[in-house]
Amino acid sequence: MxxxxxxxxxxxxxxxxxxxxxxxxxxxxxxxxxxxxxxxxxxxxxxxxxxxxxxxxxxxxxxxxxxxxxxxxALLAALIRDARSDLLASVQQVCAQSGLLETQLQALIRAAVTHQLQRPQLMRHLEYAELMLPLDQETNALNQALQQAVQDLLLTHGTPDATIAAQDLIALSRGMIDSAGLAGETDAAALERRVLRAVRGYILSGHAT
The missing domain is CATH 1.10.10.60 (Homeodomain-like)
Structure with a gap:
């Protein structure tokens, strides 16, 4: 063999x-x-x-x-899968840890920002490639895994409507981070602070205890 x-x-x-x-x-x-x-x-x-x-x-x-x-x-798809796998592993690792909710949310944001800005030009081109390739099934599986990890984290902290809250927080963070990447931003620390402010505002609006 x-x-x-x-x-x-x-x-x-x-x-x-x-x-x-x-x-x-x-x-x-x-x-x-x-x-x-x-x-x-x-x-x-x-x-x-x-x-x-x-x-x-x-x-x-x-x-x-x-x-x-x-x-x-196939090369592009392999690069996309590797990037997605790294992001999911980072998110699941953070969500599996214990600590204050805000501390863990900050760690999640840092992981997502690092994922986008560590090699920003590469990520920008891979995002365009994702639109060209029939990866919808894999994309849905990734989104479900990310959703589940964040939802479980929020449930651990007693967040009401954890399913909706997880969806909103992922959409909010992804929108800001992806937009920053497409705009060519390179200041990861500044982006992390902006996303954290938005997430904190969402949480403090009544979606967490």
Missing amino acids: SAEMKQPATANSRLHARKRPLQRRSAATVSVMLEAAARILEQHGLAGFNTNLVAQRAGVSIGSLYQYFPGKE
């Missing part, structure tokens, strides 16, 4: 890696490819993004790249 696990064929096979690396060396190669793809997006945007450039930047042959990724859509 091959050390590389082939992915099952799906209706959206062009959005998935052809095989999943199981060996350390092949996993490292895939990581190099994805970092090369990220850097090209940052420098050239979607218009200048293609598999030949990624292979060249990664120092691999185009054939080696195609062993894992059938095209640029």
Whole structure:
């Protein structure tokens, strides 16, 4: 049996890696490819993004790249999934901790702001790519997981109407943070303070004890 696990064929096979690396060396190669793809997006945007450039930047042959990724859509989808996974892991980690509600909300905002502004140009291009790719099912799953994590946190603190409150807080924070990213803001601390003020105002308006 091959050390590389082939992915099952799906209706959206062009959005998935052809095989999943199981060996350390092949996993490292895939990581190099994805970092090369990220850097090209940052420098050239979607218009200048293609598999030949990624292979060249990664120092691999185009054939080696195609062993894992059938095209640029699969590379973009992999970058989007990695970014989403990192954000969800950060949110779930914060929500699993104990502490004052405002302290935890601030930690959530910091995680979201860091996610957006740590590599702002990359995130901006990935947000546009999300609109082009059929990832609706995965997007819905992510939103549900984020909603559940924040809702459980609010319930722990006795927040009334926790379901609606979680939806509102996520929408409020996401709107401000995404808008800041699209506008090219780079001051993470200032953005975090603004979002926290908005969230605090929402909480103090009667949606928390």
